Structure formats: structure tokens, C-alpha cells
Amino acid sequence: MRKILACLCIAFGIFIGCNTKNKFPKNDAVAVQYACIPCGFDCDEATFDKPGSCSSCKMELVNKESITFKNILIDSLCRLTDSNTIFLDVRTVEEFKGTAPDKFGAIKNAVNIPIQDVEKRKKELDKFKNKNIVVYCSHAHRSALASYQLTQNGFSNVHNMLGGMSVWKEKMKANHCLSKLFL
DSSP states (O other): OHHHHHHHHHHHHHHHHHHHTTTSOOOOOOOOOEEEOOOSSGGGGOOBSSOSBOTTTOOBEEEGGGOOOEEEOGGGGGGGOSTTEEEEEOSOHHHHHTOSSSOOOOBTTOEEOOGGGTTTTHHHHGGGTTSEEEEEOSSSSHHHHHHHHHHHTTOOSEEEETTOHHHHHHHHHHOHHHHHHBO
């Protein structure tokens, strides 16, 4: 009787093992991929298998899944031009006002908070948490970092404008919607 019971237990164990084999994944460790804190250069696309610093830009490497903002092409901005969209210019005050050597202009009604002040002024930005935020600068390097900082502080609808204002004027010539947004 014990032998029969033992055989039944073994058979039952095999049956359960076969039927649950594909239902419950193995507890294999999922490899974490790392990327540099966004800097707007090509190294933003590189991935690494461990934390450290980016060999190109020297920025800290973070879990790639923590980079959640979306990049948006200038040509696609017209679909976001409603009352639920805020344009955040992270250039210096001089660049924003057009008194710096490079004069790229600005977007109408944009809020200007220089990149070095974004972290310090996040409470001021809290009123925009439920809005689409389009972050821009002159060449899309500072805006990538600011976009990352915003998402790390609980903002979920953040868009980094690719190309920056240096590309805007060229695009504006071919897109009437963009010219209406320009100061």
C-alpha cells in the first residue's frame, strides 16, 4: 500500500510539474539595462549592463526604464497646441529674451526656467503636472536633461522637442502652424 501511495505521489508530482511548467516562469534575474542621464547626444541611445558613468558624456548611468519622457519632432508639435500644453524653455534668460549672441527666438507664452533652476523651481512647475509639457532649448541637449528631471519628479506628460530652436526657424517656413506659435 505504501509503495502504491508513493508511486501515486510521484506521478501526481510529475503531473503537476508538467502542467505548471509553462504557467509559472522561472525566477531568472531580469538583466537591468542602463543608459546615461539624457544629454541630447548620440550616447543617449547606448545601453550598458551595469551602473557607472557614460564613456562619452560622463553623465551618470541610470536604469533605462527610468527614462520615460517622449521625444517629439518639431513637425508634430501642432497636435499639442491647445490649452493643455505648456512650452518650457530651459535656455538662459538672455537666450530666451534674444539678447544672447545666438538669436533663435522663442515660442509664444513659453515659460522660461533655465536648466540650472529646474530642480530648484519644481514647486513652481507643480501647477503644470496635469498638462502636456514640451521642453525645449536651442539644440535639444539641455531639454533632454530637463525632461528627465521633470519625469523623476512626478511629471508624466513630458515631451522633449528634438532639434531645439536652432531647427525651429527652418521648419517654420514649411509649417504655418509653427509660425503662429513663434514670437
